[in-house]
Amino acid sequence: xxxxxxxxxxxxxxxxxxxxxxxxxxxxxxxxxxxxxxxxxxxxxxxx
Numbered sequence: 001x002x003x004x005x006x007x008x009x010x011x012x013x014x015x016x017x018x019x020x021x022x023x024x025x026x027x028x029x030x031x032x033x034x035x036x037x038x039x040x041x042x043x044x045x046x047x048x
Contacts, residue, residue: 013037017045 013035020031021042028046032039 014045017042021046 017031017035020026020034021028026034028042029039032042035042
């Protein structure tokens, strides 16, 4: 991930996405809108 410039921000965002979807129960599409990212990015974050 560092090669693409994500660094710590990427890991922080990854954790926030997982928390929002798995714990708070919002949909992946809603999480994508909330964080301003593509829904496919949300799906990839949840696949790990």
